[in-house]
Amino acid sequence: MRDASAPILAAAGIRKRFDALVVLDDVSFAMRADEAVGIVGPNGAGKTTLLSVLVGAHAPSTGTIRFRGEDVTALPAAERCRRGIVRTHQIPRPFIGMTVFENVFVAASSGGAFQRDEAYQRAIDALSLCGMLKIANRRAETVGLLDRKRLELARALATDPAVLLLDEIGGGLTDAEAGELVGTIRELKRRGIAIVWIEHIVHVLLKVAERLICMDAGRIIADGDPAAVMADPAVIAAYLGGSTP
Numbered sequence: 001m002r003d004a005s006a007p008i009l010a011a012a013g014i015r016k017r018f019d020a021l022v023v024l025d026d027v028s029f030a031m032r033a034d035e036a037v038g039i040v041g042p043n044g045a046g047k048t049t050l051l052s053v054l055v056g057a058h059a060p061s062t063g064t065i066r067f068r069g070e071d072v073t074a075l076p077a078a079e080r081c082r083r084g085i086v087r088t089h090q091i092p093r094p095f096i097g098m099t100v101f102e103n104v105f106v107a108a109s110s111g112g113a114f115q116r117d118e119a120y121q122r123a124i125d126a127l128s129l130c131g132m133l134k135i136a137n138r139r140a141e142t143v144g145l146l147d148r149k150r151l152e153l154a155r156a157l158a159t160d161p162a163v164l165l166l167d168e169i170g171g172g173l174t175d176a177e178a179g180e181l182v183g184t185i186r187e188l189k190r191r192g193i194a195i196v197w198i199e200h201i202v203h204v205l206l207k208v209a210e211r212l213i214c215m216d217a218g219r220i221i222a223d224g225d226p227a228a229v230m231a232d233p234a235v236i237a238a239y240l241g242g243s244t245p
């Protein structure tokens with residue numbers, strides 16, 4: 001059995017350049033399986049790029065990603081997904097022309113590599129957990145933004161993630177709508193899924209995250225207890241424009 005205090009996901013010395021632009025500059029962090037980590041920071045800080053590097057959508061220019069102690073830096077995103085590192089996208093990307101159920105079934109069978117009966121059951125469970133069974137037979141492109149966000153979550157969940165990385169799942173929603181997703185995300189954490197959540201709606205984020213990372217200009221400038229991070233003068237200067245939240 002694995003040591004519960006060992007990191008489930010660890011990034012060491014990550015640099016990412018897009019031509020001359022250094023977007024991630026020596027980023028290192030590690031998280032345990034029982035953690036929910038929030039990531040905040042100004043626009044362009046590199047948050048989404050870090051998430052993309054962790055899931056394998058972008059290769060880092062230098063640095064190493066380890067999952068359950070194993071070096072996965074060279075593994076493509078599809079293989080990392082099968083192992084349990086799964087993301088949602090800032091702008092939901094449902095398969096149009098398919099129903100909500102079909103979208104989640106494809107995620108379970110393709111992303112999660114589950115066989116037909118198990119993929120079916122996982123899709124039903126994910127839709128149930130995300131409160132979407134009632135609209136399972138609607139075409140994905142006909143549902144509203146909150147339901148598209150729920151669908152994004154259900155698709156990720158159906159792959160059976162060990163680490164779920166959420167990229168502004170509350171983006172574009174009202175505070176009340178974003179709050180509705182909190183109950184589901186908390187339940188995922190309770191079920192043992194490690195959560196990394198990039199979010200600008202900080203008071204919603206902090207209903208789930210008990211550890212907060214602030215990024216600025218491609219670096220982690222603070223990491224720890226959320227209250228301490230939000231009170232950190234470097235965070236106030238970089239992210240909060242010099243004002244307190």
Ligand SMILES: Nc1ncnc2c1ncn2[C@@H]1O[C@H](COP(=O)(O)OP(=O)(O)OP(=O)(O)O)[C@@H](O)[C@H]1O
Binds near residue numbers: 021042045047
């Ligand atoms: N594929 C790419 N090619 C070139 N530059 C990119 C690419 N992806 C991101 N960038 C640049 O990298 C920087 C960081 O972008 P990123 O999306 O990671 O920031 P972010 O912190 O997630 O911002 P936001 O809060 O606005 O989503 C930005 O300057 C962005 O323009």
